[in-house]
Amino acid sequence: MPPPLPKALRDNIVRWRNEHNYTYRxxxxxxxxxxxxxxxxxxxxxxxxxxxxxxxxxxxxxxxLEEGDLVFLDDLMERDPCLYLDEIQDQLCDVRD
Incomplete structure (x- = not known):
């Protein structure tokens, strides 16, 4: 399934029909x-x-993940990009609790 059309394009479709009376095709x-x-x-x-x-x-x-979690993870990866996944998960759990 293709992604949904952006709102601006959807609005253009309505405008093309109402203002210019273009056909569906x-x-x-x-x-x-x-x-x-x-x-x-x-x-x-x-x-x-x-x-x-x-x-x-x-x-x-x-x-x-909430917005605060994403900010924490971004900062953590900047400080120490070589962390293993289990270490990242442990640190995130420690901060959340």
Whole structure:
């Protein structure tokens, strides 16, 4: 499955349809996506008044590491880039507790 289209491109798809009255085929060529994707985006705009679905849920797992953990790991790797994974995990657990 290809990645989702950026919001700016989705907004352009709506603009091309509403302001320029381009066909779905022409919009799909401009956006380099399928006609079905164009149809879905325009349907979402019709239903919700915006190019993205405000009711859509984020996909994937929740993040295990928080922002503070990432900052700690970045600093740790700058200080000692030769640490083994188990040592990194131990230090992260010590800081979290």
């Amino acid at each position: 022409r919009i799909a060529e401009l956006a380099n996506c399928s006609i079905g994707t164009v149809s879905n985006i325009l349907q979402c705009y019709h239903d919700h008044g915006q190019s993205t679905n405000p009711l859509g849920q984020r996909t994937g797992r929740n993040r295990i």
